[in-house]
Amino acid sequence: MKLIRAIVRPEREEPVIRSLETAGIVSLTKMDVLGRGQQRGIQVGPSSYDEIPKVQLMIVVEDSQVDPAVRAIESGARTGRHGDGKIFVSPVDAAYTIRTSELPPSTTSA
């Protein structure tokens, strides 16, 4: 299982989510974040912005779903200009559904 974190343009959030839905991935967590990339923010006339608003999407998927998920995010988020964002994939040891999962074995009980 993998955790995918995608940092995308706020205005691309809906296209990304739609294309994830098309790939069969509905569950997600999203949050508003501020950040900057290699360009160290943007310069608009005299004012510079070094923290640009982004949306971070978090999804956890089976290994086999990682490629479809990344492709879906890519296709929804790409404009071809600087600031399209990043996708990070990291390993997940275990996942529990609070409503239904078995409790993990207790380490203290004999």
Add this chain to the structure above:
Amino acid sequence: MRHGEGIEARGMVRRDVGQRRSAAPGILAMWNESDGHGAMKEVIAVIRPSRWTATKARVQRLDIPAFTQQRVLGRGSEGGLWCEQASDEATVRYLPKRMVSWVVEAPLVNPLVQAIIEANRTGQPGDGKVFVLPIDGALRVRTGERAVDALRPAGDDEPVVGTMREDDSQETRP
């Protein structure tokens, strides 16, 4: 692979995922030098906002006082809330959730996950998820302590007295 060795030695291999372990030799060893044995894990829970206070109190009983939490929006496999009689405007696509992260030593993971599940299970859809992730390094910025030492009480800490009681009392509220 001979042609890659020079680049690798300078720690400049960044794109080749297959070689990432050797891309920065010694970094992980440096992280873990103070304790080679202690694996660290991050436990991330996405829960109902209304259960957060009870969860915090329950987890504190395990002597896990440190956490990071934030308000997020999310949805599970149900895809939000759908009201069958109502028009499309009445559907709620994303629900407010609390996302909490604890970084703990590996032996504490199972008790922590148990506590989170016990404090959050209502049996209704929307109870949330718990994820367990590996952590490669940790550093307490104030003291420079690394790895599991960064998670344990600092060497110069005064013993913590009485701070748990407030949260415990909140749990008993209806």
